[in-house]
Amino acid sequence: MLKKIIIMLVIVFTILGVTTAFAITGEEVLDSDQATELLEMKESTKDKIQEYIEKYGSTPYGITAYILNGVRIYSIPFCFIGIAIGSIFQYVIGIRKLDVRDKGLALILTFVTILLICQVLPLIFAVVVNGWRG
DSSP states (O other), X not given: OHHHHHHHHHHHHHHHHHHHHHHHHSOOOOOHHHHXXXXXXXXXXXXXXXXXXXXXXXXXXXXXXXXXXXXXXXXXXXXXXXXXXXXXXXXXXXXXXXXXXXXXXXXXXXXXXXXXXXXXXXXXXXXXXXXXXX
């Protein structure tokens, strides 16, 4: 029974994914506001990447620094949500169930570790590339 449900979900997601891919590649007409907004986003991203490339002196280092900066920025809300869920498991649900309390503590420690790694990794990259590369 469970296998049938999983197979049906995979088929539904595959069909939705294929139809979405065809809809995106099809000839759709965008509003002029949407088109200009997309072009502005594309140009600003190219400008930011170009700044990183100039700062680090090569294309791979510049793209890596741009990606690490994005990871640094977006990891903060993701990890705070994870810490909040872990706190709920530990302090609210875990009052009566010790196994859930341990799960909450493990979640908190995991997300704090991920947050620290994501915040320190761009700094380490900048120090290694700019300082030790020569």
